[in-house]
Amino acid sequence: MRIGVVSDTHGVLPAGVHEAFEDVERIIHAGDIGSQAVLDELETIAPVFAVEGNCDRGWQRRPLPGRLSVAHGGVRFLIGHQLPGLVRAGIPEGTGVIIYGHTHVADARLSDGIWYVNPGSALEPRDGRPPSVAIIEISGDRRCVRHIFL
Numbered sequence: 001m002r003i004g005v006v007s008d009t010h011g012v013l014p015a016g017v018h019e020a021f022e023d024v025e026r027i028i029h030a031g032d033i034g035s036q037a038v039l040d041e042l043e044t045i046a047p048v049f050a051v052e053g054n055c056d057r058g059w060q061r062r063p064l065p066g067r068l069s070v071a072h073g074g075v076r077f078l079i080g081h082q083l084p085g086l087v088r089a090g091i092p093e094g095t096g097v098i099i100y101g102h103t104h105v106a107d108a109r110l111s112d113g114i115w116y117v118n119p120g121s122a123l124e125p126r127d128g129r130p131p132s133v134a135i136i137e138i139s140g141d142r143r144c145v146r147h148i149f150l
Contacts, residue, residue, distance in 0.1 A: 001025050001073040004046065005134040007101025008121035010034040010055065013041050016150035017122055020133050021045050026072055030101035030119065031081030036061055053081040053101065069095070073138055083116070097136065097143070106132045108145040117145055
């Protein structure tokens, strides 16, 4: 199973996202989406789980959760925009992957059996690297996280 992860689009979905997310089964947007048009465009690629970021106010057709815990493909994902708030609120039992954004810096690390994944920003990275998204590949108990620089 392949999952596309994106964050901090701020109303613009760069063209490279379509190619990067080719053949994904699901897309996760970790907030600061910026417009309904971005969600609608992502939905043309694959079904989307999305959370509200600190810059997402007033444009949504339906309110977005600030935090979302969902199981997909046998893996529990905890999704939110800012990592400190996610951790403070508690990590649900069985969580295997935590997805977050906000920093505009791509990161992936394994800690205490949980993957922490920040796709970076698809629009405005803050670390000198190009804009990025992430792909999470899951096969049984194996997880592989890679960033794609657009």
